[in-house]
Amino acid sequence: MSDCCTTVQGSGMNDTRKCPSCMANGKKVKLLTLKSMLKPATLSSLDAEVTHYFCSTSNCDVVYFDKDKKIYSISEIKVPVHQKDPASTVPVCYCFDWTKEKITLSVESGHTPNPVDHIRENINKNRCGCEVNNPQGSCCLSNITKFINQLS
CATH class of the missing domain: 2.20.25.270 (N-terminal domain of TfIIb)
Structure with missing residues (x-):
C-alpha cells in the first residue's frame, strides 16, 4: 500500500x-x-x-x-483544489478521477463498484499516488465519504 x-x-x-x-x-x-x-x-x-x-x-x-x-x-497550483472549487467536474479523488459529478451519478444510480470500493481496491493493489496527485497530499477516502454523506 x-x-x-x-x-x-x-x-x-x-x-x-x-x-x-x-x-x-x-x-x-x-x-x-x-x-x-x-x-x-x-x-x-x-x-x-x-x-x-x-x-x-x-x-x-x-x-x-x-x-x-x-x-x-x-x-x-496546477489543478483545481476539491476543497476550494465547487465545480462538479473537480476531482474528489485525483488518482482515479472520481469527480463530484461522477460520484453523484454513481451513488444515485447504484452503480458498482461504488467510489469507495473502487478506490479501496486500487489502494490495496498499491495504485494510488495521493502524494503527487492530490493537492492535500494524502488519501481522499475521507473526502469521498464526506461528499457522499452530503448527498443524502
Missing part, C-alpha cells in the same frame, strides 16, 4: 499550524506534494528546507503555506 493511504503513528503528518490568511489549522504536507502541485514559475520560489502545510478552508485562497507564513494561492 502507498504511504499516502496508510496511517503510521509518529509519522509527524498530523502536525498542524494556523493558515496566515484564514487562521484555520493547516495540515502538514510532504515536499513531494508541493513539487508536484506548484506551477513551474512558483516552484522556483519554494523553500525546500521548511515545513509546509495545506489549508482546506473552502473560502480561503491559500492552498499551501510554510512556517514563515509564505503562501501559495489557488492561482499557483
Whole structure:
C-alpha cells in the first residue's frame, strides 16, 4: 500500500499550524506534494528546507503555506483544489478521477463498484499516488465519504 493511504503513528503528518490568511489549522504536507502541485514559475520560489502545510478552508485562497507564513494561492497550483472549487467536474479523488459529478451519478444510480470500493481496491493493489496527485497530499477516502454523506 502507498504511504499516502496508510496511517503510521509518529509519522509527524498530523502536525498542524494556523493558515496566515484564514487562521484555520493547516495540515502538514510532504515536499513531494508541493513539487508536484506548484506551477513551474512558483516552484522556483519554494523553500525546500521548511515545513509546509495545506489549508482546506473552502473560502480561503491559500492552498499551501510554510512556517514563515509564505503562501501559495489557488492561482499557483496546477489543478483545481476539491476543497476550494465547487465545480462538479473537480476531482474528489485525483488518482482515479472520481469527480463530484461522477460520484453523484454513481451513488444515485447504484452503480458498482461504488467510489469507495473502487478506490479501496486500487489502494490495496498499491495504485494510488495521493502524494503527487492530490493537492492535500494524502488519501481522499475521507473526502469521498464526506461528499457522499452530503448527498443524502
